[in-house]
Amino acid sequence: MPARILILTTGHLSRNPRVVKEATTLGQNGYDVTIVGVRNSHMAERADAQIVATAPFRNRSLNLLPGSGWHSFRERLEVRFRRTLAHRFGWHSIGSLGPSRALLAAAASTEADLTICHNELGLWAGTELLANTRLVAADIEDWHSEDLLPSARKTRPLALLRRIEQKILCHAQYTTTTSNSLADGIHREFGGKLPEVITNSFPLGPVRSAEENESPRILWFSQTIGPGRGLENFLSDWSESQSGGTVTLVGSPVSDTYLESLRGSLPDCSRNRLIYRKYVNPSELPGLIASYDVGLALEPKTPRNKDLTISNKILQYLNAGLAIFATPTQGQREVLSYEAAAGCLLHFNKESSELSLLRSILADQRRLKSMQRASRRLAAARYCWEREEPRLLELVSRALRQAGVKR
Numbered sequence: 001m002p003a004r005i006l007i008l009t010t011g012h013l014s015r016n017p018r019v020v021k022e023a024t025t026l027g028q029n030g031y032d033v034t035i036v037g038v039r040n041s042h043m044a045e046r047a048d049a050q051i052v053a054t055a056p057f058r059n060r061s062l063n064l065l066p067g068s069g070w071h072s073f074r075e076r077l078e079v080r081f082r083r084t085l086a087h088r089f090g091w092h093s094i095g096s097l098g099p100s101r102a103l104l105a106a107a108a109s110t111e112a113d114l115t116i117c118h119n120e121l122g123l124w125a126g127t128e129l130l131a132n133t134r135l136v137a138a139d140i141e142d143w144h145s146e147d148l149l150p151s152a153r154k155t156r157p158l159a160l161l162r163r164i165e166q167k168i169l170c171h172a173q174y175t176t177t178t179s180n181s182l183a184d185g186i187h188r189e190f191g192g193k194l195p196e197v198i199t200n201s202f203p204l205g206p207v208r209s210a211e212e213n214e215s216p217r218i219l220w221f222s223q224t225i226g227p228g229r230g231l232e233n234f235l236s237d238w239s240e241s242q243s244g245g246t247v248t249l250v251g252s253p254v255s256d257t258y259l260e261s262l263r264g265s266l267p268d269c270s271r272n273r274l275i276y277r278k279y280v281n282p283s284e285l286p287g288l289i290a291s292y293d294v295g296l297a298l299e300p301k302t303p304r305n306k307d308l309t310i311s312n313k314i315l316q317y318l319n320a321g322l323a324i325f326a327t328p329t330q331g332q333r334e335v336l337s338y339e340a341a342a343g344c345l346l347h348f349n350k351e352s353s354e355l356s357l358l359r360s361i362l363a364d365q366r367r368l369k370s371m372q373r374a375s376r377r378l379a380a381a382r383y384c385w386e387r388e389e390p391r392l393l394e395l396v397s398r399a400l401r402q403a404g405v406k407r
Helices: 017-028 042-053 070-089 100-108 119-131 158-171 180-190 231-240 256-264 282-289 304-308 312-320 330-337 352-363 365-381 385-402
Strands: 004-008 032-036 114-118 136-140 175-177 217-225 246-253 274-277 294-297 323-326 343-345
Touching (some): 004 017, 004 100, 004 119, 017 114, 017 385, 114 385, 119 136, 119 158, 136 158, 158 180, 175 180, 180 304, 180 330, 217 231, 217 282, 217 312, 231 246, 231 256, 231 352, 246 256, 282 312, 304 330, 312 330, 323 365, 330 343
Parallel strands (some): 004 032, 004 114, 136 175, 217 294, 246 274, 294 323, 323 343
16 A cells, blocks of 8 residues: 655645655656645636646645635635734734644645645644644645745744744654755744755756847746735846846736836836736746746845745746846745856946946857856756655655555
């Protein structure tokens, strides 16, 4: 009988690529894998159905979709009530982040030899399962108690999240996270076991097929286009340096006004070189990325989680073989420390040397091609899912062996 793996998460599969990669790898290697998560979007539901149709795992997520009956309505009502308590009265609880009790009940009623917990609710449920002697591992993809902007942190149960993170690090069978910087930071804060690093990289795609173009094409993408993402700083430097090329933003803007403000910040001669495209289906994203020359990874250095993590953007740019323009967060410095020729760091300090560097790179096709080759080389050597699969499989196998579970 194959060992049974339960994966706890929140949100839809199509919005949790790390969970899908983990479950697929384990399912393809002989484990009996079940994912329990949360369903709350009709649009994402359709994308999930496509994933599950050919997946080597089961998905039995909690249904919080409107129109799905009394149980769904009750769970949505309880989450809304707990969020109201947090916003209005400062009464913070794990239930304000989602259907915590329902997720725990689903986990407790599912037989598993190993439960791997993701996200805030999953980690909380993991600590509760530990008390019942369940074998628990945890993936700390983000440092949840050190994430988000101050305005959002006011209503989050930060003290509780810190206790959860400490307990998981000290008592889980193993923990993983996404960068050496984040692993070291969390370990210094809480002690316990140093997390193993499994990056958020993707299966290695085909070699880039972008056509030769004298005008470099620069790409930034996210689900949401809005302030606080470094766009204003980059566009300011790009226009001030009098660099060529186009800049394309892919995503859903917070408002048409915001897009117009970005365009309006540019001189007249550059405004038509700022292009907007709607966000595409995740399955179409790799092909879209590969049609550009330069990828922008403009992560902020605050909060601490943003500074220490490695963004999905930079890993997808590497996979597609794009030259990288990145901000100097610890996570992105870590990536480029293995292949400095793949990109350059932008400090947005308005120094003439940085503006000159930006202009010279974008004007030099030979240099861009060299950066692109180095980027793809780094993906193949270190930042692709093919490099991460053996580490994941060894962690799971070792955890089960130590617990006396036979496959």
